[in-house]
Amino acid sequence: MRKGIRLKGGIDDKSFENRLKYDPEIVELYLTEQDMERTPLIRERIRAMNRRGIGAYMHHPSRYRGAYLDIGSEDPRMRTFYRESTAELLKICEEEGARCVIHAHYVGMGCASADREATIALREEIRSIPGFDSGLLLWEDSTEGLFCYSNPYLIDDLIVPLNLPLNVDVSHTFIGFRGDNDKLCEVLERTAPYARYYHLVDSMGERHDSLPLGEGRIDWVRVKPYVEAKDFIFEINLTGDHTDCSPMVDSAAFFATIGS
Numbered sequence: 001m002r003k004g005i006r007l008k009g010g011i012d013d014k015s016f017e018n019r020l021k022y023d024p025e026i027v028e029l030y031l032t033e034q035d036m037e038r039t040p041l042i043r044e045r046i047r048a049m050n051r052r053g054i055g056a057y058m059h060h061p062s063r064y065r066g067a068y069l070d071i072g073s074e075d076p077r078m079r080t081f082y083r084e085s086t087a088e089l090l091k092i093c094e095e096e097g098a099r100c101v102i103h104a105h106y107v108g109m110g111c112a113s114a115d116r117e118a119t120i121a122l123r124e125e126i127r128s129i130p131g132f133d134s135g136l137l138l139w140e141d142s143t144e145g146l147f148c149y150s151n152p153y154l155i156d157d158l159i160v161p162l163n164l165p166l167n168v169d170v171s172h173t174f175i176g177f178r179g180d181n182d183k184l185c186e187v188l189e190r191t192a193p194y195a196r197y198y199h200l201v202d203s204m205g206e207r208h209d210s211l212p213l214g215e216g217r218i219d220w221v222r223v224k225p226y227v228e229a230k231d232f233i234f235e236i237n238l239t240g241d242h243t244d245c246s247p248m249v250d251s252a253a254f255f256a257t258i259g260s
Contacts, residue, residue, distance in 0.1 A: 004252045006233040007245050008059070011035055011045050014243045020048075022249055026055035028101065028233050033061045036085050039092065046096040055231060056098040057197070058089055068106035071125045086129055086137070093136040099197070101138050101167045104147040114146055119153040122146045123162060138167040138197050143175040143208055149187045150176040159194055166194045169235070170227070171201035171210065174218050179205020181219040188226040198232035200255065210237030213251040224258050 006026040009015040019027050027049055035042060042058070049056045062068060064081045073079055089100045104126060126132050126139070142148050149155070159166065168191055170184065177183040188195075200223075202216030203209050213220060213234065234251040238244065 004256050005249060006055075006231075006252065007248050008233050008235050009245060010242065011038075011041055014241070016045060016048075018243050018245055020052070020054075022245070023052075024054055026057065026231060026233055028057040028059055028235075030059045031061050031089075033064055033081070033085075036061060036088065039088060043092060043096055046092070046098050050097055056096070057231075057233070058092070058098055058100040060089060060100055060102040061085060062103065062106060069103065070105045071129075072105070072122065083129065087131075090131045090134070090136055099136050099138055101140050101197070103140050103142060105145055106142055107144055114148075114151040114153070116153045116157055119146055119151060119157050123158040126158070126164070127162060133163060133165065135165045135196065138165050140167040140169055140199070141172050141176070143172045148176040149173050149183075149191075155187075155190055159191070164194055165196050166191055167197040167199065168195045169199040169201065170218060170223060171199070171203040171208075171216075171235075174203050174205050175208060177205075179203075179217055181217075181222060184218070185222050185226070188223065192226060195230065198227045198230060199235040200227065200232050200251070201235045202251075210235065212236050212247045213254045220255065220258050224255070 002023045005022050005024040007019045007024045008028040008030055009019040011029050029045060046056045064078050069082055071082055086102060092098060093100055104122060131137055147154065173187050174184045200213065202211040202213050202218050204216050234248040236247040236251055238247060
């Protein structure tokens with residue numbers, strides 16, 4: 001097993017075999033709406049990782065019928081899919097030894113009204129999800145909206161009262177604060193008691209650019225002490241059919257040099 005190689009990929013044969021050839025410590029399986037119709041394959045992938053001692057994570061589907069998922073959606077079909085898919089993935093986590101990253105929303109939710117009342121309403125939506133605080137579901141921040149760390153109420157009025165297990169996406173937080181490394185590090189400090197997992201991605205801080213480490217403006221020298229003792233992956237944007245994950249491997253090499 002190669003220390004520090006922590007990757008993300010799909011459950012299809014090409015992607016999965018590509019990740020395994022690097023002998024990684026961790027693989028996060030990015031799932032789609034269609035993947036929820038073939039959960040035996042998801043289980044098979046996790047078991048294959050477990051046999052090799054690879055830490056197994058999943059990422060809850062991001063879209064339903066082409067639209068980004070939103071826990072507070074007014075579309076009853078989306079609400080049903082959100083809750084049923086979460087319950088199914090939680091069951092897989094419990095039975096197969098994995099964890100699952102989940103978003104409360106992506107973009108567009110509460111952007112114009114990130115106030116305390118709306119944040120508390122989101123908190124109660126999350127509380128309604130069975131297993132929300134089990135430590136098997138890890139709640140990830142968005143680049144804007146209520147579940148973005150630029151929302152001043154998110155930590156004190158949602159995360160702390162729920163003792164919510166987190167996946168902190170370093171680039172999302174950086175973008176939420178428009179490229180402010182000081183504010184990024186303040187969030188990493190404040191969320192440290194709740195963060196179980198991290199997505200490490202570079203960014204210029206202006207949009208969701210998902211750059212390899214070292215190609216953006218995140219100060220990784222300051223970030224590394226907060227994340228190095230916990231689980232994380234390098235979640236770099238890939239080209240083509242997303243089979244070749246070498247940009248993630250290159251980012252792992254960059255990260256290893258920091259502080260050495």
